[in-house]
Amino acid sequence: MPLPYNRCQPNNEPSVYKWLRALHWWLLPGHCLLCDLGSGRDFDLCALCEADLPWIQVACPRCAVPLPSPAPGCARCLRRPPAFACTRAPMAYQGAVASLVPRWKKGELPALQRVLVGLLAARVAPAAAEVDLLVPVPLHRRRRAQRGFNQAQELALGLGAELGLPVLTRPVLRTRDTRSQQGLNAAARRRNLRGAFRVDADLSGCHVAVVDDVVTTGATAEALAVAVLRAGAQRVEVWAVARTPRPQA
Numbered sequence: 408m409p410l411p412y413n414r415c416q417p418n419n420e421p422s423v424y425k426w427l428r429a430l431h432w433w434l435l436p437g438h439c440l441l442c443d444l445g446s447g448r449d450f451d452l453c454a455l456c457e458a459d460l461p462w463i464q465v466a467c468p469r470c471a472v473p474l475p476s477p478a479p480g481c482a483r484c485l486r487r488p489p490a491f492a493c494t495r496a497p498m499a500y501q502g503a504v505a506s507l508v509p510r511w512k513k514g515e516l517p518a519l520q521r522v523l524v525g526l527l528a529a530r531v532a533p534a535a536a537e538v539d540l541l542v543p544v545p546l547h548r549r550r551r552a553q554r555g556f557n558q559a560q561e562l563a564l565g566l567g568a569e570l571g572l573p574v575l576t577r578p579v580l581r582t583r584d585t586r587s588q589q590g591l592n593a594a595a596r597r598r599n600l601r602g603a604f605r606v607d608a609d610l611s612g613c614h615v616a617v618v619d620d621v622v623t624t625g626a627t628a629e630a631l632a633v634a635v636l637r638a639g640a641q642r643v644e645v646w647a648v649a650r651t652p653r654p655q656a
């Protein structure tokens with residue numbers, strides 16, 4: 408059954424693009440966005456700075472919150488399992504990540520977007536074969552008009568191009584301009600977001616990855632996962648660059 412999504416990523420990238428990309432890196436070698444030195448590779452982050460990023464070593468498999476030791480889930484997910492099956496968010500939202508992500512959200516530096524897409528793509532690639540399509544968290548049209556940029560959508564389009572996955576954008580709507588989530592606890596965030604998303608597409612049987620820049624409490628991903636499951640999806644997981652640690656976790 409055809410799905411009404413934008414199949415906008417070249418699965419088989421024409422060789423001329425590969426050649427142009429190689430030429431680009433040959434003419435303009437990689438420059439590390441963090442230490443300001445040559446990166447020594449075709450990526451604008453050097454290997455040492457990449458290794459120093461706040462990678463999460465042990466996490467809740469459902470919501471990716473950092474945990475002190477391996478467990479089937481964090482206390483919150485065990486008490487109230489989320490609608491999504493798992494979360495892949497490889498870095499903690501702290502240190503260098505907490506300075507890079509806000510710069511990216513302000514629309515600074517296209518190189519920063521390529522780096523964030525590359526870091527996440529490398530970590531989710533093993534799971535990509537099990538995913539049929541990506542659904543970025545949409546902004547309300549008013550917010551989108553103000554900002555002119557939806558970072559979750561840009562991230563999903565970059566991942567889709569890297570991993571050869573289609574991205575569903577227009578049929579996924581944020582129907583309410585929810586008030587800012589800052590300062591709200593998890594329960595208040597859930598109430599604030601209830602019914603905020605609508606998916607006007609038949610996703611019967613699809614395995615979907617919801618894409619967001621940062622997972623803070625998981626309430627946004629939960630609300631969108633519920634809407635995606637209502638549209639018929641069989642399984643939803645969440646992909647994000649970073650996860651905010653819980654103070655007590």
Ligand SMILES: [Zn+2]
Pocket residue numbers: 439440441442443444452453454455456457
């Ligand atoms: Zn560096």
Ligand SMILES: [Zn+2]
Pocket residue numbers: 467468469470471472480481482483484485
């Ligand atoms: Zn959890």
